[in-house]
Amino acid sequence: xxxxxxxxxxxxxxxxxxxxxxxxxxxxxxxxxxxxxxxxxxxxxxxxxxxxxxxxxxxxxxxxxxxxxxxxx
Numbered sequence: 126x127x128x129x130x131x132x133x134x135x136x137x138x139x140x141x142x143x144x145x146x147x148x149x150x151x152x153x154x155x156x157x158x159x160x161x162x163x164x165x166x167x168x169x170x171x172x173x174x175x176x177x178x179x180x181x182x183x184x185x186x187x188x189x190x191x192x193x194x195x196x197x198x
Contacts, residue, residue, distance in 0.1 A: 128143055129141070129145075137188060140182045140183070140185050140186045141182070141183070141186050143178070143179075143182045144178075144179045144180075144186065145179075147176075147178050147182065148179045151176055151179065154167060154172065154175075171172075
């Protein structure tokens with residue numbers, strides 16, 4: 126499980142940690158909203174922002190993986 130947060134060099138990646146935290150909170154929020162009334166829910170823009178932040182963090186991790194290999198070649 127610890128290896129999930131590490132990059133290729135073995136250092137903990139803050140982008141992976143931030144992305145996974147966003148995904149966890151987004152899933153908890155969506156699960157909680159499925160059992161609550163429609164009056165008690167976060168704004169749609171907030172949910173979309175957290176989703177895009179998670180997508181951005183994990184996407185940047187993927188880009189770093191491929192650009193690092195090109196620098197070594």
